[in-house]
Amino acid sequence: MASSNPYDVLNTQTQANPNSSVNGGNNSGVVGSSATDIQNTFLKLFVAQLRSQDPMNPMDNSQMTSQMAQISQVGGIQQLNQSMQALVGAQAASQSLMASSMIGKKVLVAGNDLPVNEAGGGSTAGVLLNGPAQTVKISIKDANGNLVRVMNVAKPVAGVNTFTWDGKNDAGEAVPVGKYTFSADVTQASANGGTKAVAYNTKKVTAVAWDQGVPELVLPDGTRAQLGDVAQMTA
Structure with a gap:
């Protein structure tokens, strides 16, 4: 008479030869973790269950269909994970290539520095607005906090607004070489407006570094910026 335990066939084979597989092969019997290994193990158990079932009380068709559907889902999920990992890897490689091509270029990133590196020279900067103004x-x-120049951004709009300072003060005189900073004051477009401004400055990319596989742009002052932090790039 058939055993009431559908896995007795599997258990008997395993006890007789602990290193054998369900179908009598010579492998180690260790169940793998890949989608193929899981499916093979399931099919071996499923066949063993069919062979040992009670012919007077066979497994219900709905149970068989449910088990087949579950193993298909397991395999599909693992294949989806593998595809996603491949996609993430390809995206990381693309970002690394893009970051490397930006070495020597000027990028607009968050900050309020506005340096003058030569007499009569100026800098380009920007202001990010989250609404109308x-x-x-x-x-x-x-560097001492003394006001040297007041300017207005022409026709400000929501988003990044760039401006160029020619390195001169309000009297039209060239300022000394040195470090300068700027701030932005917004006049709201309406009485209930709440537009805010974020300062952006221009930095030259000197190198590219990787932090846990994520490329970062190395700036002249030693700070780093990610590709998503860049609002604009120029030669």
């Missing part, structure tokens, strides 16, 4: 006033100060 009537006017945006730029106040430029030297």
